[in-house]
Amino acid sequence: MTHRQAYRYLFGPVPSRRLGLSLGVDLNPVKVCTENCVFCQIGQTTELTLARREWAPTADVIAEFERWRAGGAAADFITLAGSGEPTLHTGFGDVLRHVRGAGKYKTALLSNGSLMWLPEVRRDAAAADVVKVTISAWDEASFQRIHRPAAGLTFEKLMAGARALRNEFAGQLWVEVMLLRGYNDLPEQVRAIAELVRGVRPDAVHLNTVMRPAQAGVPVARVSEARLREVAGFFEPAGEVPEFHGEGQARGTRSDDEWVAWLARHPMELGALAQAEGMSVAELERRLGPLVAAGKVVVGEREGVRMVRVRSVDG
Ligand code: SF4
Structure with missing residues (x-):
């Protein structure tokens, strides 16, 4: 094998509007998640679970990061994200702390927020510079319909976890709100979501919508850029709207x-x-x-x- 062999856990780095040049770290096999969101762009969740495990050997992930680092490549952020929910990996905090110890990089955890009600997950998440959680529902029924979570995961737990994280985490907390036509885009629904998001006191709110329909086997339709801009002011801080091009396709x-x-x-x-x-x-x-x-x-x-x-x- 060559020194610069293909990576198993790392992807990129790729440019990200918010994170600069971001090297992704994927801790889970495709596709292990606590949820099976109708809008998921990766596809159907094949392992729907709340069971935390060392899905990939933490030492191997860290060794791969060190190999990448030794190659002299550059990145602004090392970002835990990828094929499912990164906090399902019991070693995600060790990875964050290791990267932090390397001194040169900021770290981001792109989570759905579903396990933040667990104190040990919040403690490990706090090792990141940026944590993103998702809040796209306003009650249990809308949470179940949009996110189709693993048994035992409730909207109340999700929200309690997000609030507790805010109380304990001094870094940047971002909330992503995924808006879908016919699911959560009526003004009163968005206002209800905004009210809950306000209670979490995030540093930023990112409004988003689905870009490729039916990746998770359910036909879902995107919300127009105009609608996203209309409702951005419901949020505090005001929701940031992605850059749209042409027919409302933000990416690609x-x-x-x-x-x-x-x-x-x-x-x-x-x-x-x-x-x-x-x-x-x-x-x-x-x-x-x-x-x-x-x-x-x-x-x-x-x-x-x-x-x-x-x-x-x-x-
Ligand atoms: S939480 Fe993320 S990875 Fe999991 S199903 Fe939802 S969109 Fe997909």
Whole structure:
């Protein structure tokens, strides 16, 4: 094997609007989660559970991070995210503390917030610089309908966990609100969600909507950018709305110039970029095809890893 072999737990780094250049760490096999959200972009949850386990050996994850670090690559954030709920992994706090100990990087935990009612999960989450939780429901029935959680997980537990985390966590707490047409987008529903979010006292609220319908086997429709902007003011702090392009597609429809500008900053691994964009590798290759044909972008293989870069980087 070469020194720069493909990674098993790391993906990216990929540019993120909020986190800068973010190296993802995926602690779970596809797809272990506490929920089976109708809007999930990864697909159906295959292991729906509240049972915390060391799904991947923590030592192996840390060793892989060290291998990546030794290679001299750059990132602003190391972000626990990926194929399910990262707090289901019993070693996620050890990973955060290890990365923090490396000194150079900020850390983010992108969680659905469903296990924050457990004190040990909150203690470990507090090792991150940024924690994101999701609140897209306003009562038990809407929580069950949208998130289809594992048995034993209730809306009350989710909210109690989010409030307790805020009381104990001095870092940046972000709340993501996923709005779906016909599920939670009526003004009175959004106001009820906003009221609950206000009680959590987040540092930021990110409004979002589904970009690819029916990935989790349920037809769901996105909310328009106009509607997201209308309701942003219901929240405190005001909800941030993602950048939409064209027909309301926030991701995957960047202009050619935007693609080239991104790729000029950092060559990226094809699969990781596709995942970050919410596309399949084939879709991404189709999208980049004209840029490749025009000689602006190169898709090549480097030590067993398929990389995308702008031509000016490598000539
Ligand atoms: S919590 Fe996240 S990973 Fe889990 S089912 Fe919902 S959207 Fe998918």
